[in-house]
Amino acid sequence: MDDRKPPPPPKGAGRAGRKLWNSIVKDLDLDLDTHEELLLVQAVRCADRLDSMAAELENAPLTLRNARGDEVAHPLLVESRQQSILLSRLLASLRLPSGLQDDDMDRPQRRGASRRPYGFRVVS
Numbered sequence: 278m279d280d281r282k283p284p285p286p287p288k289g290a291g292r293a294g295r296k297l298w299n300s301i302v303k304d305l306d307l308d309l310d311t312h313e314e315l316l317l318v319q320a321v322r323c324a325d326r327l328d329s330m331a332a333e334l335e336n337a338p339l340t341l342r343n344a345r346g347d348e349v350a351h352p353l354l355v356e357s358r359q360q361s362i363l364l365s366r367l368l369a370s371l372r373l374p375s376g377l378q379d380d381d382m383d384r385p386q387r388r389g390a391s392r393r394p395y396g397f398r399v400v401s
Contacts, residue, residue, distance in 0.1 A: 287318050293328035294321035320367040330357045
């Protein structure tokens with residue numbers, strides 16, 4: 278039985294970042310090294326940026342005219358795509374299990390990360 282309380286989200290985390298943080302630390306027994314904690318914090322910030330950009334893009338046009346008059350993709354749309362790729366890579370490098378089934382823990386993900394996959398938090 279593990280009576281340790283999961284760590285709170287980083288200060289300044291927005292709604293999307295807190296949701297991501299809580300979904301990860303709630304069920305997984307994280308014994309993070311400093312570099313892994315930094316990766317998770319960056320993932321939280323990235324999720325918040327994506328949430329903010331999505332809100333900005335909600336009523337914005339998908340294309341704009343640049344200084345030369347060419348129609349180009351909205352800069353926030355381009356940056357949103359880049360942030361999505363970054364978030365995916367940050368989460369992959371943490372080697373989190375892909376589901377909450379026991380079968381998944383027998384088959385660790387083979388993503389170039391720093392250490393073993395995390396186990397599930399024991400709650401009673």
